[in-house]
Amino acid sequence: MSAAAPIELTLDQVRAFRLDRQHLLSPASNAVAAASRLLGAQAQVHSAGVLQLRARCPAVTSAEVRAALFETRALVKMWTQRGTLHIVAACDLPPILALRDARMPARISTFVAQGLPAKKFRKVCDAIAEAIGDAHLSRRQIADLVCPQVGEWAREWVEQSWGSLLKSVSDPGYLCHGPTNATMGTFRRLDRWVPVERVDVEAGLAMFLDRYLEAFGPATEQDFAKFAGLPITTARALIERDRRKLVRVAFVGRAAWARMADADALRGATMPDDHLIVLPAFDPYLLAHADTAQFVAEKYRKLVSRQSGWISPVILRRGEVAGVWFHRPRGAGIEIDVRPFGRAEKGLRRRVADAAEALLAGLDRADRAEEAEAAGPA
16 A cells, blocks of 8 residues: 555545535534544633534534533543543543553653653652542642642642642543532542543554544554654654555645545545635644644734744634634623735635624633633733
């Protein structure tokens, strides 16, 4: 297969394939299906994660996501690829946990470099898993239980606001997010919350790569490494190991990989005329490839990928970023600020504002307040 000529595609075909696979041409059946196809909605800002699911299934609401997280437990909120918080489908935990296991040596090395020896790292992580048990606990509550066992030195590591140590707890009890307790988020052991099926790292990473290419392909080794948070050498080795299931693809001077099972779908992908949608902040469509020129012109890239890691809400036309949009509270409602790239045709701002208002309509009061507060610098 390595000697075979690559499949020649247009950029329109590639974008149409990705839009279709990510439920941006036709909706997913529910929040779980949307989250599963994406391998998770990025949820450092929870409301942004909800909106990413709504973009793929307009019937999704804050209440539905909350029920799936804390009642049916079909969704789980935890740190996954890139060490970033995501809302993931519980059925996808095997490859996700395998990815986390693969990244653990690098995580330990990072803590060692920051002054936490590997032995202490493992000791405090084990103590955290044991302390939580079956409870939902805040960072401070976890620290109050752990520090008497391992020493007060552990408090600063446990209570860090971005959870850099909590996100590294692995065996025997990975952590996931529980419901908010008063004004504080809580954490609990994943294995005491949902059934956790484990697969070995090699098999799990192969599953993760297959699922990534299913939704975000065609992609390069660099794209996959960025999305998963893996070293490029590991990404390259994974692709090489699965070459018999993959096919080379070429489009607008780029060479990439796709699943052999998707070859016909790629060739037949067509872009609907005048396809225009809005996507929320941190949308996975914008985060899955190292080469951002595939969907945004270089001169506009900094308007999309901004300071401090903020990824703007965008206007997507035929799979290409055609502008950004922002919103702010105004009286009892909201004001939508539409900023097209280049000259906007008549009616575009109204069309985008209507779509943005419809997207935001599914948020409850708490999520709407968070979204307004955490919208990032406009």
